[in-house]
Amino acid sequence: MIRTPLFSGILYIVLGLLFTYFAVQDVQRNGEWGIFTYLFVILATFDFGSGIRMVLFHFKVKAIQKDKK
Template sequence: MKLTLRTRAFIYFALGILFMYVALLNADGKSIWNFTTILFAVFATLDFGMAIRLLRINRKIKKK
């Protein structure tokens, strides 16, 4: 089964939200400057970026 670009973008967006949630839970109110919190935030950023890229590609394909 082949997933559409919009579905894949939604999955990446959901993963980004999940990683941000885990990063916020990991911060514990003490400090956000620990390795695991920053690592989860980086993964979330990459997922959000990939979701935006997939949505742009989907829009370009739809215009053609």
Template structure:
């Protein structure tokens, strides 16, 4: 079964917000380390992909 772009976009955005939360918590506890940069990179990719998928859903819906 295929997922709609909207559902996938929401999932990616939730995952990105979770990675942002983890990065903030780890920076507050231990300061900046390599792991924090990995979390920030993952969050950036997930939020970007989520927004792109959500925009695709609305573009297809309007056409």
């Protein structure tokens, strides 16, 4: 199976949402920001950034392929 940039981007965005959920749950459970909360937020940020970049890359490649035809 070939993973397209769109699939990878959506996967990264879902992981970003999951890490955001974990960060919110950690703050609600502990009542303060701990080391794991910061770790979850950092991971979510990297995943959202990578996901958006991959989705934009997918559409850029599709546009280039369309122009060549």
